[in-house]
Amino acid sequence: MLCVVYRQVTFSNTYNSSNTVTGFILLGFTYAGETQKLLFMLLLMIYILTLLGNGSIICAVCWDERIHTPMYVLLANFSFLEICYVTTTVPNMLANFFSETKVISFSGCFLQFYLFFSLGSVECLFLAIMAFDRYLAICRPLHYHFIMTRHLRTRLVVSCWVIGFLWFLVPIIIISQLSFCDPKIIDHILCDPSPILVLTCTPAPVMELTLSFLTSIILVVPFLFIIGTYTLVLKAVLKIPSRRGKRKAFSTCGSHIVVVSLFYGPAMVMYVRPRPGHEGQTQKIVTLFYSMVTPFLNPVIYSLRNKEMKDALRKVLKC
Template structure:
C-alpha cells in the first residue's frame, strides 16, 4: 500500500514539474482519508473551543486578571496558533489526491511550526518562574511580578521564539533539493527536508541539533530547578490546605511540561532513522495536535478558580 502510493507520487512528480514537495501524510484508502479528515476536524474545533474558552474566561473574570492567569491566557492563544500551523494543511492533504505543498507553503509552515513550538518552550519556563515567585516569595510576589514585568516576559517569549530558528530555516530554504521531493510526514520537518537536499549538509544538521538541544534543555532544566525549590517551599507550609492548593496549582503546569517536553525530546533528542517514519509521525502528532487539545482540560480541571470562571462564562 505504502510502496504503491509512493510510486504513484513518483509518477506525478516525473510527469509534471513540481515547484514544491509531496507530503505523504498518513497513507490509507480514500475512505480512511475521509475518516481521518472528520476526526481531525473535530479535534481541531475542540482545541479552538477549549483554548478560546480559557482566553474568554480570563478576559471576562476580573479576579483572574493576575500574572498567572494572564500567562495562561497567552499560552492558550499560542496553542491556537500552534495547532493552526499544522492541522488546516493536514485536513486539506486528506482530501487531496496529489498531496502537493508549494515550496513557499512548506517553508512557511516549517518556520511557524518551529517558532510557535520555541515560544511554547519559553512560555512554560516563564510560567514556572511565576509559580516560583508566588510560592517561594509570597509576600514580595505583588512587587516582584508586576504587570510591566509580566508584559515584558510575554513579549520576550514571542520575540525569542520567532528568532530562534529564523537563520537556519532561511539557510535550509536556500538549498537545492533533488530527487522525488517526497516527504514521508504530515508536515515539513527538518529531518526529511535535509534528506532531500542535493548534497549532504552535515554542518547544518549539526547546527540544527545544537540549537534544538539548547532550546529544549535550558528551559527544561530551569523548570525542573524551579520546581525543586517550589517543592521545598511547599513542604514547609504548615497547613495541609495550603500545601494541597500549591500542589494543585503546580501539578497542572508540571503535567503540561511533562507531556510537551517528554514527546518533543523523544522526537528531536533521540537518534532516528528512516524506518521509524511512522513513529515520528505519531510522536509529532501527539505534541503538535494532542497537547494543545489536552492542556486546557488539565488547567481547567485542576484549578478551582479557572473552573468557576469557565462555568460562569459558559452559563453552567
C-alpha cells in the first residue's frame, strides 16, 4: 500500500508543474498479492467466454437459415452489441491489474467514458425493441410478419445506434473541456462521470444534473416501455387455452425478462438513485456486474431454454 501511495503522490506531483492534464490514475481493483492474480484470471476467463458465447450466437444466426427470423436477427445484433460493450472497458481493466503507474491518458479516459455510456444507451433501447418484437409475436401473431419487416427491423436497429451515440455526446464534450485539479486519481474500474466530476477544480452542479437527467431518461423510459409491453403480453398469454401454448410463449419471453432484470437492476441502483454508499469497492462491484457479468450470462440465458438456438449452436460447433 505504501508503494501504491508513493506512486500516486509521485504521479500527481508531476502534474503540479503544468496546468495541462495529460492523464489520470485509474486505480481499478487494489487487492494485494494472490487475490489480485486470481481476480485477473477470473475476469480474463469471463471476458474470453463472453466473446466466444456471443460470437457463437452471431455465427449460429448467420449460418442457420431456419432461425432467420426477426427475433433471432435482433438477438444476433444484441450479441454484437455485448461484444462491443465489454471490449470498451475490460481489456484496459485487465491491463491495469499489472500496471505500475495505472495511468490512462486524458483522451483515452474520455473515449472510454463516451463509448461505455453510448453502448449502454444502445443496450437500453435494444432491450425495448426486443420486448416490442415479443409483443407483436404473441399479441399480434397474424400481423407479425407484415409489421416486423426487414425494413422496419433495420430502421429500428439503426435508430438505436444513432440515438445511443448522440445521447451523451454534448455533455461529455463539455466535461472534457473542464479543468481538473491534483491529485488526478479515479478510484474506479473505468472512467465514470461521478469520480471524474469530483476531480474538477470548480464544482459543476449543472453538468451533474444534466448527466443525471439524461441517464435517468435513457434508463427509465425504455424500462417503462418494457414493463408496459410485457403487461400486455402477460394478458395475452393467460388467454391461451393450452398449457403447451402458454409454456412456449413464456419460454420465448422468459430469457429476455431475465436479461432485462440483470442489466437494469444494477444500472438503476448506480445511476437513477445515486447514494453516498455507492463508493469504493461497492461501486466497482456493481459496475462490474452490469458491464461484464451480464454480457457473459446473456448467451447462456438465451440458449438454455430455446431448442432452436440449441440446435443452431450444435450446428456451429460441428462446423
